[in-house]
Amino acid sequence: MKIISALFLALVCSTIVHAGAVDTILVHSNAMNKDVKVVIIKPAKYKKAAALPVVYLLHGYSGNYAGWIKEKPALAQRADELNVLFVCPDGGFGSWYFDSPVDPAFRYETFMTTELVPFIDSHYKTKADRNFRAIAGLSMGGHGAFYLAFRHLDLFGQAGSMAGGVDIRPFPKNWDLTKRLGDSLTNKENWEKNTVINIADQLQPGQLRITFDCGVDDFFFQVNRNLHQKLLEKKIAHDYAERPGGHTSAYWTNSLDYQLLFFKKGFEEKK
Numbered sequence: 001m002k003i004i005s006a007l008f009l010a011l012v013c014s015t016i017v018h019a020g021a022v023d024t025i026l027v028h029s030n031a032m033n034k035d036v037k038v039v040i041i042k043p044a045k046y047k048k049a050a051a052l053p054v055v056y057l058l059h060g061y062s063g064n065y066a067g068w069i070k071e072k073p074a075l076a077q078r079a080d081e082l083n084v085l086f087v088c089p090d091g092g093f094g095s096w097y098f099d100s101p102v103d104p105a106f107r108y109e110t111f112m113t114t115e116l117v118p119f120i121d122s123h124y125k126t127k128a129d130r131n132f133r134a135i136a137g138l139s140m141g142g143h144g145a146f147y148l149a150f151r152h153l154d155l156f157g158q159a160g161s162m163a164g165g166v167d168i169r170p171f172p173k174n175w176d177l178t179k180r181l182g183d184s185l186t187n188k189e190n191w192e193k194n195t196v197i198n199i200a201d202q203l204q205p206g207q208l209r210i211t212f213d214c215g216v217d218d219f220f221f222q223v224n225r226n227l228h229q230k231l232l233e234k235k236i237a238h239d240y241a242e243r244p245g246g247h248t249s250a251y252w253t254n255s256l257d258y259q260l261l262f263f264k265k266g267f268e269e270k271k
Helices: 067-071 077-082 108-123 140-151 177-181 188-192 197-204 219-235 249-269
Strands: 015-017 018-029 034-042 054-058 085-089 133-138 158-162 209-214 239-243
Touching: 018 077, 034 067, 034 077, 034 108, 034 209, 034 219, 054 140, 054 249, 067 077, 067 249, 077 085, 077 249, 085 108, 108 140, 108 249, 133 140, 133 249, 140 158, 140 197, 140 209, 177 188, 197 219, 209 219, 209 249, 219 239, 239 249
Parallel strands: 054 085, 054 133, 133 158, 158 209, 209 239
Antiparallel strands: 015 018, 018 034, 034 085
16 A cells, blocks of 8 residues: 655644644545645643553534534543543545445445554554444534444544434435435435445454444434444443533533543553
8 A cells, every 4th residue: 555645734834732732634545636625633641651541533524624623622632531542533525434335435344444544543643453443423523433444443442423313325416415415315325335234234242342222303413313222232342422412512522421431441451
């Protein structure tokens, strides 16, 4: 694989929030022939650290690389408390984090798994092992986190989804999905192959630590409950919660705290 390069903006963009350092960098994607912005959140003790676990955080449909640190400024403090590295990549507008079968400009699965993860491991002090690598996201990013983790068990040991669109098929006219997959009637196979709830059929017990939740007033509530039932039927261990709330920032910024504790336990079990 060709080694990818990055233009570090950290020298001019680095800021200090609480005790953790928040940097913005550009990572070049050969697959999409463009630079992708990525926020990196390092704990205060990063310089003295030997190697750290990494949590990748994916934004939603209308978000971008800066979404998580804007909505959850306490992430810098969480990096200190948990002694982890947070990586928040830009997932494009309506990418859903897969390689689009109809638009070659959107190859975010390839970017995430073959370009970004190796770049982070080669440029930062990380434990380059699936057992110390987690991925989570909100809404579209919740779909993306499960999509990538379910399909790349060699890369991720833990995955979380907050108010995630874990079954895209009930929403054929929404969120640029037709632009990425084609019309749902004439391109049915694209939709069936790229929805998380179907990819879950490939999972076997014990392969991945899974946590997800959804607000009871969320339009994704039923698809999350359906995924929960499927995982129960397949005897796939997972944490699942239904809480009051809708599809809001207040919901998933609160949810993230619970998921980070889940990841912390997983990391500690592998020490």
